[in-house]
Amino acid sequence: MTTILQALGGGLLRVLASPLLVAAAIVAMLLVTVPFALVVGAELQTALSNQPPINRDAGEIDPEWWFEFREHAAGLAATFTPVIIGFAAPLGNLSALLDGEPPPLVLLVPYLLAIVVWSFLWGAALERFAHGPVRFGFLTAGARTFKRFLVISLVAAVILALLYLLLHPLLFGVLAPQLEASAAAERTAFLLRGVAYLIFGLALMILSLTADYARVAIVMESAGSPIEALREGARFVRSHFGSAVALYLLTGMLFVALLAVYGYVDVYGGSRVTGWRGIAIAQAYIVARLVIRLTFGASEVRLYRALARDPSSR
Amino acid sequence: MYYTRAVRTRFQQLPICWLSAGVLLAAAATQAPVDATTAWARAVQSSWIDPATAARVQPLVHDHEVRVDTWRQQESPASVELAVLTRPGTTASQQLIDAARQSLDVYAAMLGPPPFDRLTIVDLPVHAGLTDAAYPGIAIASVRWLTARREFALEREMTAAIGRQYALTLVTAAVHDSWFAEGLAAYLATRAEQLRFDPRPSLTRRYFGGFVPHAIRAVTANPLDPRPRVSALAGLLRPVDAPWRLARGADLDRAKRLAVAFHALERFIGWPALQAALSAFVQGHTGQNPTLRGFTELLSAQRGADMAWFFDQAMRLDARLDYAVVNLQSSPASPAGWHTTVEVRRLGAATFAGTSVARDIAASRALEVVTRFADGNEMTEWIDGRDTEWRFEYSSATPATLASVDPEAIVLVDDDRTNNARALNPAANPTAMRLAFNWLAWLQDAMLTCTAVL
Numbered sequence: 001m002t003t004i005l006q007a008l009g010g011g012l013l014r015v016l017a018s019p020l021l022v023a024a025a026i027v028a029m030l031l032v033t034v035p036f037a038l039v040v041g042a043e044l045q046t047a048l049s050n051q052p053p054i055n056r057d058a059g060e061i062d063p064e065w066w067f068e069f070r071e072h073a074a075g076l077a078a079t080f081t082p083v084i085i086g087f088a089a090p091l092g093n094l095s096a097l098l099d100g101e102p103p104p105l106v107l108l109v110p111y112l113l114a115i116v117v118w119s120f121l122w123g124a125a126l127e128r129f130a131h132g133p134v135r136f137g138f139l140t141a142g143a144r145t146f147k148r149f150l151v152i153s154l155v156a157a158v159i160l161a162l163l164y165l166l167l168h169p170l171l172f173g174v175l176a177p178q179l180e181a182s183a184a185a186e187r188t189a190f191l192l193r194g195v196a197y198l199i200f201g202l203a204l205m206i207l208s209l210t211a212d213y214a215r216v217a218i219v220m221e222s223a224g225s226p227i228e229a230l231r232e233g234a235r236f237v238r239s240h241f242g243s244a245v246a247l248y249l250l251t252g253m254l255f256v257a258l259l260a261v262y263g264y265v266d267v268y269g270g271s272r273v274t275g276w277r278g279i280a281i282a283q284a285y286i287v288a289r290l291v292i293r294l295t296f297g298a299s300e301v302r303l304y305r306a307l308a309r310d311p312s313s314r
Numbered sequence: 315m316y317y318t319r320a321v322r323t324r325f326q327q328l329p330i331c332w333l334s335a336g337v338l339l340a341a342a343a344t345q346a347p348v349d350a351t352t353a354w355a356r357a358v359q360s361s362w363i364d365p366a367t368a369a370r371v372q373p374l375v376h377d378h379e380v381r382v383d384t385w386r387q388q389e390s391p392a393s394v395e396l397a398v399l400t401r402p403g404t405t406a407s408q409q410l411i412d413a414a415r416q417s418l419d420v421y422a423a424m425l426g427p428p429p430f431d432r433l434t435i436v437d438l439p440v441h442a443g444l445t446d447a448a449y450p451g452i453a454i455a456s457v458r459w460l461t462a463r464r465e466f467a468l469e470r471e472m473t474a475a476i477g478r479q480y481a482l483t484l485v486t487a488a489v490h491d492s493w494f495a496e497g498l499a500a501y502l503a504t505r506a507e508q509l510r511f512d513p514r515p516s517l518t519r520r521y522f523g524g525f526v527p528h529a530i531r532a533v534t535a536n537p538l539d540p541r542p543r544v545s546a547l548a549g550l551l552r553p554v555d556a557p558w559r560l561a562r563g564a565d566l567d568r569a570k571r572l573a574v575a576f577h578a579l580e581r582f583i584g585w586p587a588l589q590a591a592l593s594a595f596v597q598g599h600t601g602q603n604p605t606l607r608g609f610t611e612l613l614s615a616q617r618g619a620d621m622a623w624f625f626d627q628a629m630r631l632d633a634r635l636d637y638a639v640v641n642l643q644s645s646p647a648s649p650a651g652w653h654t655t656v657e658v659r660r661l662g663a664a665t666f667a668g669t670s671v672a673r674d675i676a677a678s679r680a681l682e683v684v685t686r687f688a689d690g691n692e693m694t695e696w697i698d699g700r701d702t703e704w705r706f707e708y709s710s711a712t713p714a715t716l717a718s719v720d721p722e723a724i725v726l727v728d729d730d731r732t733n734n735a736r737a738l739n740p741a742a743n744p745t746a747m748r749l750a751f752n753w754l755a756w757l758q759d760a761m762l763t764c765t766a767v768l
Contacts, residue, residue: 040324094763111765
């Protein structure tokens with residue numbers, strides 16, 4: 001347990017001590033998302049200019065305007081739903097991930113871009129977490145492992161798609177409805193649905209851990225090709241299942257805590273959709289989320305270093 | 315009392331019918347307080363609930379607690395006996411009774427005394443799949459485990475359920491396939507919700523299989539525009555294939571259209587006029603199987619003018635009803651000032667005539683076209699919606715900034731209201747920018763979530 005806590009604490013401190021790395025992640029995310037936001041913003045600008053009677057400055061959005069906008073929106077603008085507002089955004093995205101709601105096809109482009117960008121970012125970040133800035137610069141480190149990381153992400157994406165096609169329908173199309181129907185109370189039904197969430201979440205976690213440690217193995221020079229790395233990642237997770245899962249869950253708790261804080265601030269902070277405060281809170285949440293994501297990588301590097309070559313700990 | 319009333323037996327509902335009758339006779343003979351099974355059987359006896367649904371509900375209510383209450387209309391002999399069947403160990407019965415009583419108050423004020431004298435409200439868990447089921451004298455509700463503070467889930471549910479009871483009394487067991495009644499029920503629910511809730515409910519979405527609610531407080535139907543909300547209709551018509559729907563398929567589309575048309579009519583003739591017509595119709599047509607023609611005749615008689623033109627066009631599902639500003643130009647004119655041209659076009663075959671008088675006899679003033687100028691001045695024109703094109707030219711001191719047809723959103727049956735206005739050189743709208751920033755944060759989060767395991 002000490003090793004896990006040391007990995008988590010050390011990883012978090014390492015990320016916090018690398019403000020330039022966090023800044024690079026923020027900039028990369030903005031570069032990927034801002035062009036799409038400009039497209040949506042232009043459509044909103046036109047819609048609100050043409051419909052001033054329902055353009056309001058009171059800090060609240062008229063659902064009637066939103067209803068009309070959505071009725072005729074297409075492409076990216078069709079994703080402009082009330083779920084984008086404040087805490088509803090992470091809640092909706094997380095719920096969609098677990099409930100297996102397929103994303104709109106138009107979002108596949110930004111999602112693919114995100115995979116590409118993170119394939120580069122992970123190379124630069126993990127290199128820094130594993131060896132410090134001595135071996136390669138930021139760009140060189142990212143470029144050096146980019147192709148291999150991209151392959152790992154794409155393989156993981158294929159497995160993820162298979163999970164959604166094969167496992168998810170079994171759990172949420174067959175098992176969960178039967179469990180829920182057997183419950184007398186709604187609370188019990190939700191708890192039983194939680195069983196399906198746990199099983200699917202476990203599958204997602206194993207996939208994520210394998211991909212994560214495959215990347216770590218490449219950076220730590222334990223594997224050369226992506227396939228070797230995936231094999232090594234799977235081997236590491238299998239050999240140190242308890243430690244890997246415990247670290248993952250502990251780091252995940254940081255995300256849960258962040259969600260709780262965001263939910264509280266969003267609900268009780270009095271932020272309004274048309275005010276800047278809500279936007280600032282949302283961006284602060286994104287920054288914190290990036291820090292946590294980098295912490296996953298940094299702590300996993302530490303755990304791998306501590307356990308991979310230590311047979312006694314297996 | 316509710317439990318000692320004579321019960322009509324519906325022979326077509328065998329064998330549930332005979333089973334229920336046996337239970338009822340036993341209960342009546344002993345005069346003992348009835349249990350939930352008996353109460354449910356009694357409700358089934360006096361309704362035309364389909365046997366499959368009745369049989370599904372029966373085992374679910376066997377352990378329910380029964381509570382009876384009476385709603386009375388002030389200064390009126392009208393009353394409704396409420397029997398509430400709730401799951402054991404909950405405090406839902408009082409909530410349900412309060413919600414039902416408040417809804418009855420609203421509807422009684424809207425439409426007059428309820429044309430029914432008893433209502434059995436059954437609380438079933440939402441995963442039973444029967445939430446919002448309604449039959450004459452029966453309303454099935456779900457008291458949710460988790461609710462958001464400004465969701466008012468139960469209150470809205472009861473508002474819709476009691477509106478449906480008003481509509482249900484119009485139809486009969488033999489002929490209850492009625493898109494008119496379905497559309498009327500949807501309209502009544504949105505109208506009553508508008509009258510009842512202040513502050514209005516926040517838009518609430520449910521996550522994680524529909525169990526976890528989150529109220530998006532920034533999206534609230536706040537009464538800047540005090541008229542009823544049409545956006546709430548979609549939720550009222552789900553699930554579309556429920557066995558208790560009075561219309562299906564294309565007829566359900568017709569029902570939805572009717573509900574929107576009622577809202578448009580309300581905006582056109584005013585709520586007092588529509589309220590009077592609806593009240594007379596509901597009170598005078600119990601069990602007569604309502605038709606749109608019947609309602610139109612009553613409305614026309616009340617207004618002293620033929621209103622057939624409205625529904626004839628508003629209910630056309632085969633034709634588009636769409637008015638649009640297709641051109642707005644403002645250019646400098648010599649020696650000074652600006653010259654503005656506004657062109658409005660009817661893009662579909664359906665029309666909003668505003669009158670039943672033939673076009674070649676007289677033009678109507680059906681639709682408003684407003685042109686706004688940079689100095690704040692406005693020009694208003696009235697057009698006959700049966701024509702196809704209109705062109706207006708103005709000379710003004712400042713350029714035009716906006717032209718809008720039907721700016722007050724009277725014609726809600728307009729298929730595309732986003733083309734009803736056109737702006738010239740609009741200033742950057744800060745709200746649009748802020749909304750785009752919200753979308754940006756959502757996209758960032760979606761990317762991080764979707765790629766979290768990759």
